[in-house]
Amino acid sequence: xxSVGLHLPTLSVQEGDNSIINCAYSNSASDYFIWYxxxxxxxxxxxxxxxxxxxxxxGQRVTVLLNKTVKHLSLQxxxxxxxxxxxxxxxxxxxxGNTDKLIFGTGTRLQVFP
Amino acid sequence: EAGVAxxxxxxxxxxxxxxxxxxxxxxxxxxxxWYQQILGQGPKLLIQFQNNGVVDDSQLPKDRxxxxxxxxxxxxxxxxxxxxxxxxxxxxxxSPGSGGDTQYFGPGTRLTVL
Numbered sequence: 001x002x003s004v005g006l007h008l009p010t011l012s013v014q015e016g017d018n019s020i021i022n023c024a025y026s027n028s029a030s031d032y033f034i035w036y037x038x039x040x041x042x043x044x045x046x047x048x049x050x051x052x053x054x055x056x057x058x059g060q061r062v063t064v065l066l067n068k069t070v071k072h073l074s075l076q077x078x079x080x081x082x083x084x085x086x087x088x089x090x091x092x093x094x095x096x097g098n099t100d101k102l103i104f105g106t107g108t109r110l111q112v113f114p
Numbered sequence: 115e116a117g118v119a120x121x122x123x124x125x126x127x128x129x130x131x132x133x134x135x136x137x138x139x140x141x142x143x144x145x146x147x148w149y150q151q152i153l154g155q156g157p158k159l160l161i162q163f164q165n166n167g168v169v170d171d172s173q174l175p176k177d178r179x180x181x182x183x184x185x186x187x188x189x190x191x192x193x194x195x196x197x198x199x200x201x202x203x204x205x206x207x208x209s210p211g212s213g214g215d216t217q218y219f220g221p222g223t224r225l226t227v228l
Contacts, residue, residue, distance in 0.1 A: 032214055043118070043205050043219030044157065089156050093214045096162075096170055099145075100214025104156030 012111045019077040021108045023090035026071060032093035032100065035064060035075045038107070039086045047075070047088075077110075085112045116140065118220035120206050126226045132194035135223045139187070139208030145169070146183055147217060148191050149205040157205055163189065164212055193225075201227045 013019045025033075031052040036044035050057045050064045050073075057064050063076040073090050087107040093100040119138040127133050139146050145164050149157035160179065161171040165186040174181070178197070183189040193200055203224050207217040 034216065036219075041221075043207075043222050046216055046218065049216060091156075096213065099162075099164065099169055099212045101159055101162060101170055102147075102214075102217060104158070106154075106156050 009106070010109045010111065012113060013080050015080060015082060015112055015114050017080055019075075019080045019084070019110060021075045021077075021088050021090075021110065023073040023075075023105055024071060025073065025090075025092050027092060027094055027103075028068075028071065029095055030092040033064070033066060033073050034091045034093075034102070035062075035073075036089045036091065036104075037084075037086045038089065044089060080110075080112050082112050082114070085110055118206055118208055118218055120204075120220040120223055122223055123221065124224050124226075126228065127196055128228050129198055130195040132192065133196055133225060134190055134192045135204050135206075135225075137189045137191070137206030137220060139189070139206070140210075140218055143208035143210050143218075144186075145209045145211065145213050145215075146189050147207040147209075148181055148189070149207065151203045151205055151222070153202070160191070162213065169213060196225075196227045198227050201225055 034049045035047040038044045048059045048064050061078045065074045087109050089107045091102045091104045147162050148160045151157045160174045161181045162169040163183040166183050181191045203222040205222045207219045209215045209217045
């Protein structure tokens with residue numbers, strides 16, 4: 001079946017370093033990809049998204065890269081801060097009739113140490 | 115702009131009891147979603163409403179779970195009777211469009227079934 005997976009369940013980085021969180025997907029029909037951040041006890045928070053007609057999109061300290069050839073998505077966080085510690089989910093939009101649904105991966109925990 | 119509201123935040127019940135969760139989406143959002151998030155996993159879509167109609171409920175265990183979105187605004191999710199494996203966080207989200215756009219999540223309701 002269709003799936004979204006993450007290569008690394010836990011990522012530990014030093015404060016100030018750059019972080020890269022990876023995601024593989026298998027649905028070639030998907031045209032919308034999202035990264036969410038979830039802190040303990042909270043709901044997922046939107047970080048950044050990208051559509052399939054793009055291969056890179058930048059936000060504040062975050063960049064999402066999309067490689068449709070190998071069905072790979074990554075989230076880059078520049079100058080990682082303690083407040084970035086959370087679980088990060090990639091998700092992709094799957095066609096559903098006249099609309100779409102969102103499929104989430106299992107998540108990667110980002111730990112930032114001083 | 116007020117976010118997605120959910121209540122209660124926590125609920126503890128015994129198996130075979132009933133429970134109901136409430137969600138108030140962001141004003142004007144057409145699509146409302148209920149997700150189940152088991153500890154250590156990504157959110158799993160249970161049901162998706164567009165206005166007051168059901169778009170997708172393929173993952174909803176209909177023998178015990180029910181949901182409604184009267185008047186296309188607030189929504190309730192009910193479990194009757196609850197099982198131990200229903201212990202999870204139940205997340206509500208809403209999006210302005212018809213699906214496939216950015217979803218905004220509430221804080222979730224943590225359910226513990228004893």
